Amino acid sequence: xxxxxxxxxxxxxxxxxxxxxxxxxxxxxxxxxxxxxxxxxxxxxxxxxxxxxxxxxxxxxxxxxxxxxxxxxxxxxxxxxxxxxxxxxxxxxxxxxxxxxxxxxxxxxxxxxxxxxxxxxxxxxxxxxxxxxxxxxxxxxxxxxxxxxxxxxxxxxxxxxxxxxxxxxxxxxxxxxxxxxxxxxxxxxxxxxxxxxxxxxxxxxxxxxxxxxxxxxxxxxxxxxxxxxxxxxxxxxxxxxxxxxxxxxxxxxxxxxxxxxxxxxxxxxxxxxxxxxxxxxxxxxxxxxxxxxxxxxxxxxxxxxxxxxxxxxxxxxxxxxxxxxxxxxxxxxxxxxxxxxxxxxxxxxxxxxxxxxxxxxxxxxxxxxxxxxxxxxxxxxxxxxxxxxxxxxxxxxxxxxxxxxxxxxxxxxxxxxxxxxxxxxxxxxxxxxxxxxxxxxxxxxxxxxxxxxxxxxxxxxxxxxxxxxxxxxxxxxxxxxxxxxxxxxxxxxxxxxxxxxxxxxxxxxxxxxxxxxxxxxxxxxxxxxxxxxxxxxxxxxxxxxxxxxxxxxxxxxxxxxx
Amino acid sequence: xxxxxxxxxxxxxxxxxxxxxxxxxxxxxxxxxxxxxxxxxxxxxxxxxxxxxxxxxxxxxxxxxxxxxxxxxxxxxxxxxxxxxxxxxxxxxxxxxxxxxxxxxxxxxxxxxxxxxxxxxxxxxxxxxxxxxxxxxx
Numbered sequence: 151x152x153x154x155x156x157x158x159x160x161x162x163x164x165x166x167x168x169x170x171x172x173x174x175x176x177x178x179x180x181x182x183x184x185x186x187x188x189x190x191x192x193x194x195x196x197x198x199x200x201x202x203x204x205x206x207x208x209x210x211x212x213x214x215x216x217x218x219x220x221x222x223x224x225x226x227x228x229x230x231x232x233x234x235x236x237x238x239x240x241x242x243x244x245x246x247x248x249x250x251x252x253x254x255x256x257x258x259x260x261x262x263x264x265x266x267x268x269x270x271x272x273x274x275x276x277x278x279x280x281x282x283x284x285x286x287x288x289x290x291x292x293x294x295x296x297x298x299x300x301x302x303x304x305x306x307x308x309x310x311x312x313x314x315x316x317x318x319x320x321x322x323x324x325x326x327x328x329x330x331x332x333x334x335x336x337x338x339x340x341x342x343x344x345x346x347x348x349x350x351x352x353x354x355x356x357x358x359x360x361x362x363x364x365x366x367x368x369x370x371x372x373x374x375x376x377x378x379x380x381x382x383x384x385x386x387x388x389x390x391x392x393x394x395x396x397x398x399x400x401x402x403x404x405x406x407x408x409x410x411x412x413x414x415x416x417x418x419x420x421x422x423x424x425x426x427x428x429x430x431x432x433x434x435x436x437x438x439x440x441x442x443x444x445x446x447x448x449x450x451x452x453x454x455x456x457x458x459x460x461x462x463x464x465x466x467x468x469x470x471x472x473x474x475x476x477x478x479x480x481x482x483x484x485x486x487x488x489x490x491x492x493x494x495x496x497x498x499x500x501x502x503x504x505x506x507x508x509x510x511x512x513x514x515x516x517x518x519x520x521x522x523x524x525x526x527x528x529x530x531x532x533x534x535x536x537x538x539x540x541x542x543x544x545x546x547x548x549x550x551x552x553x554x555x556x557x558x559x560x561x562x563x564x565x566x567x568x569x570x571x572x573x574x575x576x577x578x579x580x581x582x583x584x585x586x587x588x589x590x591x592x593x594x595x596x597x598x599x600x601x602x603x604x605x606x607x608x609x610x611x612x613x614x615x616x617x618x619x620x621x622x623x624x625x626x627x628x629x630x631x632x633x634x635x636x637x638x639x640x641x642x643x644x645x646x647x648x649x650x651x652x653x654x655x656x657x658x659x660x661x662x663x664x665x666x667x668x669x670x671x672x673x674x675x676x677x678x679x680x681x682x683x684x685x686x687x688x689x690x691x692x693x694x695x696x697x698x699x700x701x702x703x704x705x706x707x708x709x710x711x712x
Numbered sequence: 713x714x715x716x717x718x719x720x721x722x723x724x725x726x727x728x729x730x731x732x733x734x735x736x737x738x739x740x741x742x743x744x745x746x747x748x749x750x751x752x753x754x755x756x757x758x759x760x761x762x763x764x765x766x767x768x769x770x771x772x773x774x775x776x777x778x779x780x781x782x783x784x785x786x787x788x789x790x791x792x793x794x795x796x797x798x799x800x801x802x803x804x805x806x807x808x809x810x811x812x813x814x815x816x817x818x819x820x821x822x823x824x825x826x827x828x829x830x831x832x833x834x835x836x837x838x839x840x841x842x843x844x845x846x847x848x849x850x
Contacts, residue, residue: 219730224730224731224734225728234717237714238714242716248717248718262783263738264729264734264738276721276723277717277718278718311786316772321769323777327786341838341841345838348835373798374807378807381806568803568804583804584805594796594798596797597797598844599844600844602788602791603792616774619772619773620772707762710765711765
């Protein structure tokens with residue numbers, strides 16, 4: 151049976167990684183979907199970096215682009231470059247014209263037509279693919295793990311889905327999408343840490359945020375109880391972790407002294423706000439801050455004075471212009487304001503006699519006014535003050551101190567525990583509640599401000615209402631896949647939360663995919679070997695039927711029985 | 713050299729649309745098509761589901777919808793038990809017993825409150841944004 155079906159190229163087009171390979175080969179590609187174009191000014195050549203090569207240099211890294219907006223492919227130029235990269239690395243260089251093998255594209259579940267249409271156009275027209283098949287990644291993983299009836303819960307990088315499947319048929323109209331995912335959890339973690347440590351020198355990179363998220367986050371079996379551990383001094387160490395970020399950070403000798411001095415002083419007295427501020431207020435930190443504040447207030451008062459001066463100058467100029475205009479009227483003709491009001495019947499004579507402007511030299515009056523007019527001058531005082539301010543700021547930021555770390559000394563209980571000890575100095579971040587908070591929105595989306603039900607509640611809803619008749623068979627196989635399910639505690643939390651929402655005697659089994667990252671790809675490869683009849687969209691379908699027809703066919707195929 | 717590529721292929725020089733734009737374009741096209749159909753008095757076209765899908769739905773006694781599910785159809789609904797979520801301190805993540813009336817931030821105790829009082833506007837907005845509680849004025 152394996153020899154009947156030709157080999158295919160399977161591309162799992164994920165938003166975290168693109169995984170590609172020949173269905174019968176063990177050699178696989180796995181790279182992040184990024185491209186970056188770099189134009190070398192000297193040689194005037196454009197280089198294209200794909201995948202991990204994008205990180206080779208800061209310029210390429212900063213101009214990296216993704217083909218997808220979340221998980222929907224929107225930038226087809228980038229997609230084309232990535233496909234070129236894929237096919238080149240798979241060794242298609244020596245093939246005849248076009249990609250000779252059928253292509254299987256696995257994507258996260260979505261129901262939008264436009265990207266599907268453009269993707270087919272790209273593959274059929276640019277790469278001359280003989281036939282295509284579009285699959286849903288989580289359903290392929292389900293197949294790979296021998297599932298046929300159950301609820302497929304996919305917690306991937308861009309979106310999370312729950313898809314009920316019965317006897318190999320995905321019941322797509324009843325699927326649900328939750329807008330929480332790995333990518334959102336990562337940026338949530340980065341935002342939380344950015345707010346916790348607001349000094350500008352610690353802007354985390356995407357890679358750092360991802361590493362911290364993957365290595366430190368876990369799912370609490372009971373969120374309240376886990377958070378409760380953090381509020382008690384004896385148990386917070388169970389969850390709190392320090393993460394060292396390797397980064398350039400200016401030395402802080404001068405400041406450390408004052409801070410540690412303050413801490414020593416604080417330790418002596420019973421730590422409360424007032425005493426500690428006093429101890430610290432004599433250090434160079436506090437003096438620097440005081441200097442900065444005085445400079446700022448001086449600048450503000452200077453600006454205020456200058457504004458007032460300007461207003462006065464404006465008014466003076468306006469009055470002057472009015473006088474001149476009146477004079478010009480008197481000079482140019484026999485009329486003046488007084489004359490006009492006196493002699494209304496002589497209107498014709500007045501207009502005739504308004505001879506201002508006939509002589510070219512008359513207009514020079516305006517130029518004179520302009521040169522004497524209001525010009526904003528930045529006084530010498532202000533310039534000096536700004537220079538002083540910059541000097542103080544540099545000293546302060548160079549010493550790694552900012553307002554927050556100064557205030558941190560004040561807090562002994564909650565916030566010092568929260569921030570960790572001396573963390574800013576060593577560029578080490580303390581993670582306590584962030585470890586729990588970023589994955590919690592899968593179960594409790596309102597924590598992140600999403601007005602949605604969590605995954606267990608969505609599953610319980612499906613089992614309780616629409617699929618009540620088959621809820622027994624669905625509940626017997628709740629299959630969780632996607633990168634986020636690898637987090638510690640995910641499965642048991644899901645099981646417990648769901649069990650609480652379902653009636654007592656329901657048999658409930660929650661299992662994880664054996665390899666959530668590669669199972670979709672493996673599933674596609676295995677299906678290639680196993681199934682006799684594979685539904686394909688061929689080139690002739692595309693050429694004769696057109697885009698609309700083909701997109702509709704992929705939708706039908708996705709929802710039909712496998 | 714890319715022999716797998718069609719040499720006559722010219723990529724479309726189209727502006728890259730965001731997901732939002734694509735969704736709104738589709739919604740608009742759908743609405744226009746529906747309006748045009750209504751004018752002509754045509755009924756809504758049924759989605760040509762596969763035979764196996766129809767049979768399965770019939771067997772399970774479920775209603776097979778006439779349309780393929782759209783992006784909005786698939787969106788999860790709100791929770792029926794919002795009170796179970798609990799209130800958490802925006803700064804420390806501990807249980808929030810209090811809310812600051814001025815900024816709207818939730819806090820755990822007086823220490824955190826003192827810190828909130830000294831926060832800059834950006835920090836306050838940052839914390840609120842994480843909860844979706846900030847007001848964005850464009």
